[in-house]
Amino acid sequence: MPGIRAQLLKGTTPLLVLSVLRDGEQYGYEIAQRIRERSGGAFAPSEGSLYPALHALEAEGALVASWRESDRGPRRRYYGLTPAGEGLLAEHEREWSSFSLGVARAVGGARGA
């Protein structure tokens, strides 16, 4: 059900982006590839929502961006976490843990009923 998954992914894109950038600075295409790999190919955020999320996080001060040489050679725009971004990531992780646990209990509880 791609439609349902797309709706679920839409709200978690900032969390996915921030968690990938915890490993170090990366550029947009690299971030998308890394999310796909870490999910085991289960999902990949829409690339159309990736860049708006990156720019929004940069506008909030959670990310800092700079143009420099990539590992492939050509210059790319690299994003990195700021201290505010690290705090935002921790907050997102707490919210996601609480949310996902609540959903699992609700679904599990309904199934059990």
Add this chain to the structure above:
Amino acid sequence: MRRLSLWLVLGIAASAGLVAAAWLGRSFEIPIFMLAVLWGAVAIDWLAARMRGDERPRPETPHPLDLPPRVAGYLETLDHGLDLPADVRSEIGLEIACHLEDSIASLEAEGLDAERATGEALARLGRPEELARQLRRAHQTTRRLLAGAAGGVFSAGVGVVQGYVVATFSAIMVLLAAAVAGAVAQRAGLSISLNLSDPGGGTIFGCLLAWVAAFVAAHRAVRASAERSRRPVRQLGRGWAIAGGAVLLFLVLFVVDMGQSWLAVPFELGVPLAFAAGALVWTERTAPRLPLRAVIALGTVVLIAPVLLLAAATTQAGGWSFSYTEASLRLDHVAPAWLTSGAPVASGSTIGYGPTADVRWTLQDPNVLARFHDLRAEVWRGSPFPGRPAGSSFAIVDTSYASPYVSYPVTFAGDTADTRIDVGHSRTTSWWVVLVGIGPDGHRYRLGAGDFESQFSGTLMDWLTASQ
């Protein structure tokens, strides 16, 4: 820093000139004033540049991107939909182009042909219109809008100072050119007569400076707020034109108090119009930057050349003269004269140039007044003397009015009579102050008279609603 160093060079050169002038025993008040204004503009301009972030790095083109036509079309559609400042659009376009290049290369490495890889890469990004909408929303945040408003207000203040500096320099150059032209014409034997007097002359000159200041202020405000808020200049320009124009119109109509005349009215109304023009015209362009040689040449001409040229030029103050009779003043319209030994009983003088003035009459024979009662000072409107030279303030009694504008009691002390008059907010600027009284035969007589020139001072709305 390069721009600051250019101004520093000019400032140091001007300072050295001042020191030399002082050592030679010459005084240079104008260069001192110009130097103070110059340094003030330097400091504010440098501070504004720092606040604007003029040093923000711009991305270099990574390498010539060899993009398929479909990709170029996608990027063009994206660019049209972004509605962001040009440098931000350029940066986003470059980032998306680089992403598509990586995506297509990756898909081709997986075995897709170029055409299918391009289609798949574009499909993964989604519609360019939707991507542009989301990117625009990500950049045009409320926080940036508020920052843009604050930055715009500050830049407008800087622009006011810069505009006044530019306008003052320009006015000095115009006056200098006029003085040189006059000197040359005089040496050539030509006579030039030019009268620019008007009761609102000072206001007109101030408004001309304000036009330039308002235009520069609006231009800087729009560009600064667009850069900070990430909104297009044309969109913000409309808002600034309306808001700034309304504020200035309010100030001009109801707040700013200055000398008024009908000629000054369009110049005053031109100030909010100049601001609106600055917010709407040429806002896509940055303010012009003068090269170093032009700055040094301009500074040298403004600071040094006037002294040399004016010392060489000569001026001649011309006057005008014409004859008149007592009857031509139409003072008989007020009351017939009571003469003692063929002369008026009192001769008057006024002190003041505003709506108020102190009037003193010197009495030829104070005992004459003992025969009069109901003595008072009547203020009558004046009208231009028929055929008087332009610029002359001499006036006659305006006979279209059957009664005085206002009357005041008179205080007598020895051989003087005093009163204080206030013509209030009237557009009339020429007056006759007449000492009148009821004589021993029961008729009203004129005992003395003096003319008085007033200047209307008030807001523009005061002028428009004033009585004649």
